[in-house]
Amino acid sequence: MAKVVVAVLGAGLMLAAGTGTASAEGTPPKVTKGPCQYTQTPDEPAARPVPLPPDPRRTPARGKVPVQLKTNQGEIDLTLDRAKAPCTVQSFLHLAKHRFYDRTTCHRLTAYPTLKVLQCGDPSGTGEGGPGYRYKDELPVGLPPAPTDPTGERKVYARGVLAMANAGPATNGSQFFVVYGDSALRPNYTIFGTVGHEGLETLDDVAAGGIKPTPENPAPVDGAPVLKTDILRARPWFC
Numbered sequence: 001m002a003k004v005v006v007a008v009l010g011a012g013l014m015l016a017a018g019t020g021t022a023s024a025e026g027t028p029p030k031v032t033k034g035p036c037q038y039t040q041t042p043d044e045p046a047a048r049p050v051p052l053p054p055d056p057r058r059t060p061a062r063g064k065v066p067v068q069l070k071t072n073q074g075e076i077d078l079t080l081d082r083a084k085a086p087c088t089v090q091s092f093l094h095l096a097k098h099r100f101y102d103r104t105t106c107h108r109l110t111a112y113p114t115l116k117v118l119q120c121g122d123p124s125g126t127g128e129g130g131p132g133y134r135y136k137d138e139l140p141v142g143l144p145p146a147p148t149d150p151t152g153e154r155k156v157y158a159r160g161v162l163a164m165a166n167a168g169p170a171t172n173g174s175q176f177f178v179v180y181g182d183s184a185l186r187p188n189y190t191i192f193g194t195v196g197h198e199g200l201e202t203l204d205d206v207a208a209g210g211i212k213p214t215p216e217n218p219a220p221v222d223g224a225p226v227l228k229t230d231i232l233r234a235r236p237w238f239c
Contacts, residue, residue: 035059036087038135047122047129047174053094061086064193066237067096071106072230074202076178078162078193085138085192088164088172092192093236095131095174101234109211109225114148116181118203119165120231121174130173137170140191146184154184160200162193180207 029040034055060082069076080089095101106120107127122129143155157163157179165175166189178195180203195203209227211220 036090036135038087038091038133040133041130041173044130044132046132047124048100048131050095050098050100050131052133053091055090059086059090065089065093067092067193068233068235068237069101069199069231070233070235071202072232073206073227074198076199076202077196078178078199079196080162080193084140085190087135088138088190088192091131091135091172091174092176096234096236099234100131100174101231104231106206106229106231107224109206109223111207111211111221114146114154114184116159116183116207117177117179118206118225118229119175119177120229121165121176127175130175134171134173137166137172137188138190138192140187140189143187148184153186155187157183157185157189157191160195161191162195164190164192166190178203180204 027042029042030052031040032038032052032055034057036053036055036059038052038055040052063082065080065082067078067080069078080092082089100123101121104120104123105125106118107122107125108119110117110119119127140155143157145152146154146156148154159179159182161179163177163179164172165177166172172190177189178199180200206225206227206229209225211223212226214220214223
């Protein structure tokens with residue numbers, strides 16, 4: 001699997017995850033037949049076994065779904081918005097149903113002036129893992145321009161946003177990030193929900209704990225959180 005690539009881009013930071021193509025033998029990847037077209041990534045197998053999501057012709061595109069992430073640091077309550085990102089919500093609920101996120105570690109915390117997120121969703125805990133499939137972007141529109149970027153290219157991903165990490169166009173998988181402080185990013189990351197009050201309190205506690213120092217960098221602003229944050233269980237509240 002390709003390791004998550006992180007590149008500082010001026011006032012923002014790129015959040016990335018590997019993407020897959022056909023296998024070395026030339027076997028074409030499986031693709032679901034619905035509008036979301038979830039596509040198997042043979043060269044990047046699932047970090048934990050999970051089938052391709054359902055992909056009905058009429059993808060649910062209305063309503064909101066409450067989801068609870070129970071972590072060792074406290075609850076992180078999410079509200080998924082089908083209207084904003086129906087394929088993403090469908091995939092996230094599919095992974096939660098198959099317990100893909102259970103007993104996983106949020107591997108990355110950032111504390112840049114313009115990027116304040118906790119990144120999760122990789123069962124390997126390395127930033128390299130995914131669900132063995134990818135799917136299209138459902139990019140946000142109408143986000144306000146980031147005041148730190150005079151070019152206007154970067155937008156505000158506000159505190160409380162829930163979004164997907166990726167490695168370029170149409171490479172969404174399982175890794176996602178939650179924003180604990182207003183961040184400046186190009187609008188290349190699908191927003192599919194929000195974090196509630198209790199979840200933000202948990203994120204604030206994790207962020208206040210800081211980032212683990214390394215021999216190369218005694219004061220990092222990007223890396224594993226000091227307060228190791230494990231998702232013990234991810235479930236929709238109605239389950």
